[in-house]
Amino acid sequence: MSSLCIVGAGAAGAGAAYALRDTAIDVTVLEKSRGVCGRAATRRKNGCRYDHGANYVKDPDDRTTELLYELGEDGLFDIDQPVWTFDGGGRISEGDGRDEHKFGWTEGLTQLAKRLLARTDAEVRNGTRVASIDREGERWSLTDTEGGGHGPFDALLLTPPAPQTAALLADTRWDDGRLPRLREAVGSVPYRTVRSYLLHYPFEIDRPWYALVNLDKEHDIGWLSREECKPGHVPDGESLLVVQMSPAWSTAHYDDPLEESVGVVGETVADLLDDSTLAEPDWYDDQGWRYAQPDRAVTDVVSEAESAGLFFAGDWVVGEGRVHAALWNGIEQGERVGEHLATSVL
Structure with missing residues (x-):
């Protein structure tokens, strides 16, 4: 053999x-x-389950959909809410064409x-x-x-x-x-470095989108998504934001202590979403991805x-x-x- x-x-x-x-x-x-x-990657904390690296599995040509269903439909979901965009000035715009499929599992992407x-x-x-x-x-x-x-x-x-x-x-x-x-x-x-922050709130964040992505690469935040849009990930009445900082910001602040950097991230999120209550999450987590994505x-x-x-x-x-x-x-x-x-x- x-x-x-x-x-x-x-x-x-x-x-x-x-x-x-x-x-x-x-x-x-x-x-x-x-x-x-x-x-x-998937992590569990305080009753929440969250994907703190890649956020979902995309399917550009249908063969991925076929394979995922072959692997078992139990716990498999396709996120309904759309992905919107924002620019370096924080202006949010509807839609970016990424909504063909956004697959995940109730037990997390490690599935x-x-x-x-x-x-x-x-x-x-x-x-x-x-x-x-x-x-x-x-x-x-x-x-x-x-x-x-x-x-x-x-x-x-x-x-x-x-x-x-x-x-x-x-x-x-x-x-x-x-x-x-x-x-x-x-x-x-060459690789891009990304530092992910997970910000939890004991209340619901009501927005019409699942995630926001910065297309002009001019904002300190590169990606922000609502983990509560994934079935089984966040208890009802709570919210958990996955905030992936831009490669430039992440590289500059990769080794900053979490207790120091999370305040800056919270303020940046509050400013982007125009909601001061988001500046202070009740708990938080982070993960550094030195080699997040190849260029x-x-x-x-x-x-x-x-x-x-x-x-x-x-x-x-x-x-x-x-x-x-x-x-x-x-x-x-x-x-x-x-x-x-x-x-x-x-």
Whole structure:
């Protein structure tokens, strides 16, 4: 039986495992966190459930809708309220054309990876942070930060954000001229940094929209959404705003203590929504995403290593920082891995 190691259990990694569900390939997934789905993350606090990274799964071409329903309709919803826009001066305008589908789950976006992986025989090893990679003959072995060994494997698929993947390639022992080119190409992918704030209020915020997005990139807030629009996420009579600050603001204030920065964020939200009561939430939370979204795709250089069983997947491979983009790239790369291993056996 052929074997594959997938590093990362985000949408891309879970998609790749799902693509190989009906094959004889033995799949092992190494995931550094305790959960799955990467930046499509869900957290629970004070009776609320909220998606504090990616906000929903978009479907630009209907194939995502078909897949999500195949994974199970229980708890699946499509957000009804629209997305509106605002500019650098805080002027809010109706509609931005993003309303084809906005899928989520009552139990949170992590359901995407959970449901994909549940339909596979893949072994997921959580709490396993990869430290180095070795090429031994025709196979790949990995060592984690605790000194544990994994492998050898016939193929390796790396799915972390490009900067983290580049760091792994820097700790890869493989005497091959392709490695320096891979490190350079992957390491050159630029990323936007985003700091998310979660602001809770013990009252309802009555607005005709689900979310607001800043299109001219001139406001300190990049995205603001009402988590109570998602069934099962916020108790009746309460509100929870997901506020994702702009990349420029987030980079400048990434390490500011939460207790200090949340006041500024609250005032900025109150000003944008013209409601002074929003300046002081009764509780709050935050999450920094150092590598939130890629600004462009990696070059085709990454495909050069496929003949050696080394593959890459993620939103940075296609250059679109969306959950569906990572998902389908993972599925497509999983299929390529399957073709490679089938050919290798022959």
